[in-house]
Amino acid sequence: MxxxxxxxxxxxxxxxxxxxxxxxxxPFAVVAHIKNGNRLLCLSTMAEQRGLKRGMGLADARSFCPExxxxxxxxxxxxxxxxxxxxxxxxxxxxxxxxxxxxxxxxxxxxxxxxxxxxxxxxxxxxxxxxxxxxxxxxxxxxxxxxxxxxxxxxxxxxxxxxxxxxxxxxxxxxxxxxxxxxxxxxxxxxxxxxxxxxxxxxxxxxxxxxxxxxxxxxxxxxxxxxxxxxNPQTYSTRLTFPEPIGLAKDVMAGVERLLLRLCEKLTQDMMGVRVLSLICRRIDGADQQVELRLARALRDQQRILPLFKKGVDGIDAGFGIDQLRLVATQVEVLQVEQVAHSQTQYNSDGLHDLMTRLGNRIGLENIQRFLPAESHIPENSFIVSPAAWSESVGSWGNVNPRPIRLFPPEYVAARGHRPPNRFNWRAMSFTVGRIIGPERIAPEWWLEDENWRHGVRDYWKVETLEGHRLWMFHTPQNPNWFVQGVFA
Amino acid sequence: MLVRFSDVFPLKPSRYHEVTGAGAYGFASVCCGNTRNAVIWLSEGWMHEVVTPLGLQTHCDPHQILIGKCSNSTDVLAATEEALRSGVVSLVIAELTKPLSLTAGRRLQLAAEVGGSTGLMIVKDGMGSNATQTRWDVSPVYSSDDSTQMRWSLNKNKSGTNSSWDVRWDETARRIFVVPQHVQRTDIA
Structure with a gap:
């Protein structure tokens, strides 16, 4: 032909x-940076009627047609x-x-x-x-x-x-x-x-x-x-249609197991791992049920994914019966073959990731987080909290002066002077100071706008009180005031 | 027979424990340092007082801690139970804001037994449950020659009597040690 x-x-x-x-x-035009200048790349009809041409410099075009x-x-x-x-x-x-x-x-x-x-x-x-x-x-x-x-x-x-x-x-x-x-x-x-x-x-x-x-x-x-x-973009989905509708959770799990087997084979061929899976159960009365599973790390291991589906499958309302199951990998990522030992970090085990997945399906996967060090000497910015499923525990914690275990927004304390007061009240408790360690001066990071650091530099003191509490207090010499920002154990 | 410190600390595994008082977070941090495995620390997401890794690193490696931010107190308990039951983390720490009922406490105890992990609930004064293995009241104490001294009082103990110790953190050995009684006496005098 x-x-x-x-x-x-x-x-x-x-x-x-x-x-x-x-x-x-x-008139309207799309402008691109071509040959060291902003030029018109594409014009609307109205702009063309005004005598503008493609490839014209933007400055020239403005002089022809200011609007x-x-x-x-x-x-x-x-x-x-x-x-x-x-x-x-x-x-x-x-x-x-x-x-x-x-x-x-x-x-x-x-x-x-x-x-x-x-x-x-x-x-x-x-x-x-x-x-x-x-x-x-x-x-x-x-x-x-x-x-x-x-x-x-x-x-x-x-x-x-x-x-x-x-x-x-x-x-x-x-x-x-x-x-x-x-x-x-x-x-x-x-x-x-x-x-x-x-x-x-x-x-x-x-x-x-x-x-x-x-x-x-x-x-x-x-x-x-x-x-x-x-x-065509590669899709990862499998489905299973039944001659008779099914209704037992055990049967659905058996179906999921078969679907997973095929899906994981496909993923293994392409060296991919799945991050988000959804199971769609087509009910005979048309009310589809959907179970979504968000995994804490990319997986393609059928044995590990299957038990994680259990909780979601138990929650399915089968109604008059389910006659088709579809399993779709909605989010996949490249998963290379990994060496089993040595490559994994100390606190990273398969079991932990499965636990993160199970907890994540209850409280949200992004709410399971870990601490990562950050480059800053501002106490509240010196670490970041990032979702554990998308980060690795890397980086070392710098050797700084002792920091409090608990940190909170600064709380005002009525006091005067450049040295910590001998007696003060905080949170409806009165304290007598036993020993002070400091000061440690921390200056604001002028290159970042931070509302909390408007008062300028801070002189931090570790204040040990006779009552036992060990507080982290600071004084702002440029705007004399005292605050408590943290508690040592 | 009087209970010895080594009988009750490190915390008995496959059990859940409670801690109250101003030094509860330090106690939890020391417990993290006692394990080499991953630790899960669950709390409610709205709290504005945060635990800082730079403070924790005195006692443990902050990388071993996973934080779980739950939306309410029920979720904290459910996540704690799930984590204890799974047995992949050696320590589960939960910050509770509401009183722990006997049922909830018993469920946590059973979950800890199944999974073989230790649970540690940070509770407010008088909000604990009778199902707990031990309950500690931890408060920092002023001492003229040391800035890590704490008083650890054992308020409830299922397998022995109650007692109280003055302890300090040894920076070089990275462990807790009990201050000998005679030192305490001279301190007071």
């Missing part, structure tokens, strides 16, 4: 992507949008590839009749894209090169087997050749593809090298060119 290729080109994808989400009154509104170019968003367009285009044919950063190729041979012929299909594409506020140019031809040329320079449809005639009047620039080759050809008086094709091949080859000839042959179909379709 003859190949038929559709080329879609979205000339103002970057700006339309933004305009779809937010309305801008007046222009701009947004910085976001390449990642564009790529993501192009990917979603690829996914959308798979409704027309399974063979979809990307063309540059703002276009698509579709090999529609054999699928056009499903939409009522080529014309009806192109009409359908255009209607859907216009409805979603996208400008599109469409070319259809036998070859990738010709479809590209038609999309950008002619917008039309070349009938099967007549590609040569359809593109012969198009300019040579439509052959995807470099700007330099284009200029040279124009200087030589070769304006259209038809003229180029009529020249003796040997002379073109001598003058321009193989690239121009290759592009010409690709457009005319004398040389093959492939569309490389995007691979």
């Amino acid at each position: 003859k190949r038929r290729v559709v080329s879609l080109w979205f000339p103002s994808m970057s700006s339309e992507l933004i305009l779809r989400k937010k309305h801008y009154e007046g 222009i509104q701009t947004v910085e170019h976001n390449l990642q968003a564009d790529v993501a949008f192009q990917n979603s367009l690829v996914r959308w285009a798979k409704r027309y044919c399974p063979w979809v590839g990307k063309s540059g950063i703002d276009g698509l190729y579709l090999d529609v041979a054999g699928s056009a009749h499903l939409f009522g012929g080529e014309d009806a299909m192109l009409h359908d594409m255009r209607a859907r894209l216009i409805r979603s506020k996208l400008t599109v140019r469409i070319g259809l031809a036998d070859t990738v090169g010709a479809a590209w040329a038609l999309a950008r320079f002619g917008e039309g449809c070349a009938e099967g087997g007549r590609t040569g005639q359809a593109i012969s009047a198009l300019p040579v620039a439509s052959l995807r050749i470099s700007a330099k080759e284009d200029t040279t050809l124009q200087r030589l008086g070769v304006k259209t593809i038809g003229q180029l094709a009529n020249l003796p091949r040997a002379t073109i080859g001598q003058r321009f090298g193989p690239s121009v000839l290759m592009r010409l042959d690709q457009a005319l179909g004398d040389q093959s060119e492939s569309i490389s379709p995007e691979a």
Whole structure:
């Protein structure tokens, strides 16, 4: 069967992507930093009407049109949008590839009749894209090169087997050749593809090298060119359908065990581990039940995951029965094969991770935390508390002066002077000071804005009282006051 | 027969214990230092008084501690029971804000027996449960020549009599030692 290729080109994808989400009154442009300057990358129609052009410097554009509104170019968003367009285009044919950063190729041979012929299909594409506020140019031809040329320079449809005639009047620039080759050809008086094709091949080859000839042959179909379709993202899900509905927790667990076996095989093949699993039980009355399991670390060991499901499965309301189980790994990450001993840190065992998972399903996995050292001499910033499931216990605790076990926001104490008072009241208790150790002066980190450190430097004292309490007090000499901030055991 | 310090400390494993008083956190920290395994420290998330690793490192390695922030007191008890029953951590510390009922205490005791781990509940004065193995009242004591002295009073003991000791932390040996009686006497005099 003859190949038929559709080329879609979205000339103002970057700006339309933004305009779809937010309305801008007046001219609008997307600006990117190109060649040491901010230049217009993509324009709205209103901006084009005002005489602005692509590639124009932003300063020039402002002088033409002072009210222009701009947004910085976001390449990642564009790529993501192009990917979603690829996914959308798979409704027309399974063979979809990307063309540059703002276009698509579709090999529609054999699928056009499903939409009522080529014309009806192109009409359908255009209607859907216009409805979603996208400008599109469409070319259809036998070859990738010709479809590209038609999309950008002619917008039309070349009938099967007549590609040569359809593109012969198009300019040579439509052959995807470099700007330099284009200029040279124009200087030589070769304006259209038809003229180029009529020249003796040997002379073109001598003058321009193989690239121009290759592009010409690709457009005319004398040389093959492939569309490389995007691979589908790998999904990890398995399902099990029963001939008869089941209702016992034991049966569901047996089903989960079978599903896990298959899922874990798949994960093992790809060296992946699962972080979040969800089990969806389809009930015969349509009320689906879902159990989510968040693991404390990536796993692909069936024996370890299965018992963790027990609690969730016990909570399922089976109603009149469950007739399908689906197990989906909603979050996976790369899990390399690990050496069993030595590589693990002292307090990291498999059992501990399982316990974290079980506790995490009750109190939230992010609420199980560990202490990590931080680079700061401010007492409350000298450590961080981070979720244990996503951090490793690394780093050493610096050797500092003794610090209190309990730390709290500073509590005011009525006292005067630069040395700790002999008697003071704190938390409705009165104290007599027995011994003081200090002072240790800590200055605020001026490079960080901290509300609590507005009073300037602090002189910390360890105050041991005759009543027994050992308090961590500080004095702020720049704004004389006394506070208690911590308790030693 | 009078109870000896070595009979009751380090805390008896496969049991749960209670501690009260101003020095309860220091006591918990010393208990962490007595084990080489991971420790889980459960508390309610709204508390603004935090335990600091820099303070804990006097007695133990802060890396061995996992913190669990629970939303309410019921969750603290449930998580404590789960952790004790699993047996993968050698010590489970929980900060309780409400009185511990006899049922709850008994359940913790059973969970600790199954898992073989030690439980330590930090409770407020008079809020403990009779199911506990031991209950300690810990308060720091002023001493003219040492700044780590504490009085550890054993208020309840299922397997012996009650007693009270003055103890100190030995920085070089990294362990608790009991101050000999005659030193105490001269101190007081």
